[in-house]
Amino acid sequence: MAGQQGGQQDDPQGRPPDEPPELLDLYRFSTTCLALGIPEDKVAGDFLFGLEGLRQRGVLRVEDVARVRADAVGEGEEPAQWAAGFAAGYLSAWAAAVLRVLDTRGVGFSKELHRGVSLCGDADLLTRFLDRALTAAHQADLVTSGHGGDEPAIGGRIVGCSA
Numbered sequence: 001m002a003g004q005q006g007g008q009q010d011d012p013q014g015r016p017p018d019e020p021p022e023l024l025d026l027y028r029f030s031t032t033c034l035a036l037g038i039p040e041d042k043v044a045g046d047f048l049f050g051l052e053g054l055r056q057r058g059v060l061r062v063e064d065v066a067r068v069r070a071d072a073v074g075e076g077e078e079p080a081q082w083a084a085g086f087a088a089g090y091l092s093a094w095a096a097a098v099l100r101v102l103d104t105r106g107v108g109f110s111k112e113l114h115r116g117v118s119l120c121g122d123a124d125l126l127t128r129f130l131d132r133a134l135t136a137a138h139q140a141d142l143v144t145s146g147h148g149g150d151e152p153a154i155g156g157r158i159v160g161c162s163a
Contacts, residue, residue, distance in 0.1 A: 023059070066084070
């Protein structure tokens with residue numbers, strides 16, 4: 001589907017004209033590495049590592065990462081379906097990691113927190129929660145930044161993370 005946005009057309013692969021420059025740099029770097037004869041599996045690994053770095057720095061949303069990865073899947077897969085499955089699995093894995101760290105460290109947490117984290121659809125928030133889970137002494141430490149700002153929570157429920 002080629003669309004118009006600001007007078008520019010999408011490219012034939014469906015990428016919008018406003019791709020972040022960092023992603024375009026990653027594409028160029030990967031293409032150059034392949035042209036130099038670097039083995040494809042090494043380039044693919046570096047590309048995926050770069051994508052995750054862009055996601056963690058806030059350059060790409062998890063949906064964008066899923067779309068880029070779906071484009072790379074190619075034959076035999078429905079890209080939109082693959083991307084949706086990837087995004088859901090990605091978020092689920094991050095939520096499980098947060099809960100696993102809390103559990104392993106012996107930090108007790110309520111069913112409400114478990115449900116809120118498990119249903120969270122915000123990859124950036126889950127990343128912050130995982131960082132905090134490493135040092136949290138109590139459940140409340142997960143939703144308190146320690147810098148005076150709190151994540152939006154009502155009665156132990158994480159706002160924006162539960163359906």
